[in-house]
Amino acid sequence: MRCLVKCFSIILALFVPLFSLHGASNPCAGMSTGIGADLNGVVPFPANSPWNTNIANAPVDPNSNAMISFIGSYGLHPDFGAGTYRGSIIGVPYVVVDSSQDPVTINLGGLAAESDPGPMPVPANAEWQGYPVTGIGDRHVIVLDKSSCWEYDLYKGVKQSNGSWNAAVAAVWDLEAVGQRPYTWTSSNAAGFAEFPGLVRYDEVSAGAINHALSFTLQHSRQAFTPPASHWAPSSTDSRAAPMGMRMRLKAGFDISGFPPEVQVILTALKKYGMIMTDNGAPMFLGGAPDNRWNNSNLHMLTQVTASDFDVVLMSPLYTPWNVPKGPKPVISSFTATPSSASVQPAPNITAPAVTLRWNVLYGEYYIVSPQRGAIRGTSVVVNPNVTTTYTLYASNPYGRSTATVTVTVP
Numbered sequence: 001m002r003c004l005v006k007c008f009s010i011i012l013a014l015f016v017p018l019f020s021l022h023g024a025s026n027p028c029a030g031m032s033t034g035i036g037a038d039l040n041g042v043v044p045f046p047a048n049s050p051w052n053t054n055i056a057n058a059p060v061d062p063n064s065n066a067m068i069s070f071i072g073s074y075g076l077h078p079d080f081g082a083g084t085y086r087g088s089i090i091g092v093p094y095v096v097v098d099s100s101q102d103p104v105t106i107n108l109g110g111l112a113a114e115s116d117p118g119p120m121p122v123p124a125n126a127e128w129q130g131y132p133v134t135g136i137g138d139r140h141v142i143v144l145d146k147s148s149c150w151e152y153d154l155y156k157g158v159k160q161s162n163g164s165w166n167a168a169v170a171a172v173w174d175l176e177a178v179g180q181r182p183y184t185w186t187s188s189n190a191a192g193f194a195e196f197p198g199l200v201r202y203d204e205v206s207a208g209a210i211n212h213a214l215s216f217t218l219q220h221s222r223q224a225f226t227p228p229a230s231h232w233a234p235s236s237t238d239s240r241a242a243p244m245g246m247r248m249r250l251k252a253g254f255d256i257s258g259f260p261p262e263v264q265v266i267l268t269a270l271k272k273y274g275m276i277m278t279d280n281g282a283p284m285f286l287g288g289a290p291d292n293r294w295n296n297s298n299l300h301m302l303t304q305v306t307a308s309d310f311d312v313v314l315m316s317p318l319y320t321p322w323n324v325p326k327g328p329k330p331v332i333s334s335f336t337a338t339p340s341s342a343s344v345q346p347a348p349n350i351t352a353p354a355v356t357l358r359w360n361v362l363y364g365e366y367y368i369v370s371p372q373r374g375a376i377r378g379t380s381v382v383v384n385p386n387v388t389t390t391y392t393l394y395a396s397n398p399y400g401r402s403t404a405t406v407t408v409t410v411p
Contacts, residue, residue, distance in 0.1 A: 028149035028175055035127055036291055037096040038203040043211055044144075044151065044175040044196060050228050051197040051212045055249060055313055056272045063240070064312035068248075070240035071218060071283060075303040079217075080200060080288025081296045086133075091290035092140050093127040094196055099147035103374050105164035106154070114185040115170045117370045117394060120152040121145050122165050128157050140188055141165070142195050149175045150375050153195045155188035172375040174366065181230040182400050183324050189279040190221075191244035192230030198278060200288035205262045210269035214288075217281030218242050226315040230398075235280050242277050243318060248310040249274040260298040267305065274313060283307075330364040330395035335404040337391070343411055344386050352384035355408050357391060364395040364402075385410055 030040045045051055061067070080091030106118030122143050130137035141157035144150075156168035171187040173179060173194040181192040188195055198215025220236035222243055229245025250270035259267060266286075275286065284307060319325070335357070342353030357369060358380040367376045370392050372383050383391065390407045 028146045031146040059314040061312040071307040074283040078299040079285040082294040088130045089290040094142035109168045116172045153188035180228040186231040190233035202291035213273040214275040215278040216275045219283045247313040327399040329400035330402045331362040332404040341409040352386040365397040368394040
């Protein structure tokens with residue numbers, strides 16, 4: 001959930017590329033496709049991603065006791081399960097697609113300035129948080145593209161009759177790289193994180209291990225974040241309130257032997273990887289994906305695990321409005337089209353021209369070309385305009401975004 005008012009720590013060395021080159025070996029190729037598809041052991045993001053880092057022995061934050069006390073006596077609540085609640089699926093759904101899924105237009109709302117523009121390969125059958133009910137909740141939409149190894153997230157996603165999607169926020173993530181949003185930017189959740197990696201999923205639990213951190217919400221947060229979170233959405237001025245990105249770890253001595261096997265898998269992950277606060281919402285709600293194979297009665301036993309059974313992992317650095325890092329935005333020195341003018345081949349073999357877009361960027365870390373292409377690795381891409389088209393290059397890094405345009409004339 002997101003607050004009504006819009007408002008551990010692994011740091012990349014300055015200007016280290018955020019995205020790896022996509023080589024012949026695609027780490028996402030093993031995923032199945034479809035709604036709620038099994039990832040078959042694929043773990044998104046590299047081993048050194050904060051999501052995938054074992055923090056069982058990480059130091060405890062000196063303010064841990066005060067912060068845990070401020071949370072109160074709430075128990076974990078599995079915000080996922082089987083069946084429906086008030087007509088809606090229980091949890092945040094996702095869909096896995098491949099290269100056969102065409103990208104579609106994403107119509108962005110008031111937070112377009114902090115969004116990644118489309119197009120994005122969101123299928124017409126994608127489900128949203130709250131599906132099939134419309135007009136309620138955060139309506140998160142998550143798409144994983146196994147062919148290109150990208151994640152696409154929408155907040156307030158609404159499918160349109162022409163195949164496009166409306167969204168208040170859209171964000172893309174390279175599943176092969178350690179990345180973060182520009183400082184102070186939101187994503188589809190208030191902390192600026194990817195949605196997918198923190199979900200509890202049935203395919204992992206049934207396989208016997210969750211090898212990444214989980215996501216959770218709290219009712220109150222303060223105006224601060226700890227990396228790799230990038231955004232705050234304060235609902236409290238109390239210094240004991242959590243900053244976005246705060247990680248809590250289940251205490252090593254907590255006895256999990258009396259819980260059902262699937263719950264033990266979840267609790268073991270909370271001891272090894274912890275859970276990361278990604279949004280404001282109901283206190284101690286644990287994020288997960290809907291699946292009719294869940295046993296809701298067993299999941300309910302998670303409520304026996306309370307905030308006092310956790311420690312807060314050391315948060316360093318901690319960013320507030322007074323110490324957010326500053327640095328240069330990307331500098332686009334060139335953005336060209338070759339050829340810059342081309343004709344569509346006449347009937348009967350109507351063919352749009354192949355045009356290569358190239359760019360040189362200083363300090364760039366990830367790139368989007370719109371329209372037609374979307375998120376791109378590297379410094380060039382081939383497009384096929386059938387009418388005169390102006391292309392925009394979006395180059396981003398932790399300090400912001402720069403843009404450049406080039407027009408391809410099609411007589």
